Amino acid sequence: MLEVARVPARQGQARRRGRDRPDGDRRLRGLSAPRGFRLRDGRDDDPAPLCALEARADHLFRTVGIPLPPDGALPPEEPLRRALADGLLLVAEVEDGRTAGFVAAAPLDAALHVFTIAVDPAHMRRGLGRALMTAALEHAAWAFWPAVTLTTFRDVPWNAPFYRSLGFLAADDALLAPGLAGVRARERAIGLDALGPRLAMARLL
Incomplete structure (x- = not known):
């Protein structure tokens, strides 16, 4: 298992955010999406409709006996607003x-933490989830x-199993950094x- 507590921060390299840099548009143009879809950065008006999309996607868990979302409640907007900011x-x-799907991530410990990825059930099995995760990994490396x-x-x-196919490894709960342990x-x-x-x-970059 991967020891996430030992993932080092890279010294002397400032984090960079796509919206704040002149090369941000070039970063986005380099991200690929399945035919018929396109990727864009999030906007201030996205969190509410994305939470509704996530709730629709969560219903798929019921097919494997996991009752999500609980009581039909919508996921909170705050994590998406944190990712946006x-x-x-x-x-x-x-x-x-x-809107067909999204991925949201924010800094946690010395890593970029993906806390939500969701694809609308109407657009599943089109490779969109893999494209979103690949884009998140490419963004993390770029940043x-x-x-x-x-x-x-x-x-x-x-x-x-899906994340393993993208190179993620299971992490030992006893060796997690404080934020991820939380x-x-x-x-x-x-x-x-x-x-x-x-x-x-975790996946090391």
Whole structure:
């Protein structure tokens, strides 16, 4: 297992954000999407509709016996607003402008932490989830992050097995850095681990 607590920060390299740099547009143009889709940076009016999209995507977990979202509640907007302000919010659109999926990440410990990726059920099985995660990894490398982390269900096919196919490794809970350990503690506290085994994963860049 990967020891996430030992992922080093890269000294002497400032983080850079796409919206704040003249080469940000070039970064975005270099990210690929499946035919019929395009990727763009998030906007201030995105969080509310993206939360509704995430709730629709979460219904797929019910097909493997995991009752998400609980009680039909929408996911909170705050994490998406944090990603918009301080990390990465990348949105996939159909060519006519309809939102099809997104990935959201923000700094955590010495890494960029992906805390949400969702694809609208109407656009699943088109390679969009892989394109969004690949774009997040490319952004993290472009922005000098030494690693990307996430937490996920261990046995759900489109969770941990999918991330392994992208080069992520399981991380030992006993060796997590403080921020990621806190994420896992909150997941246990709200009962996510009771729904199915969960783990932290990381990919070094």
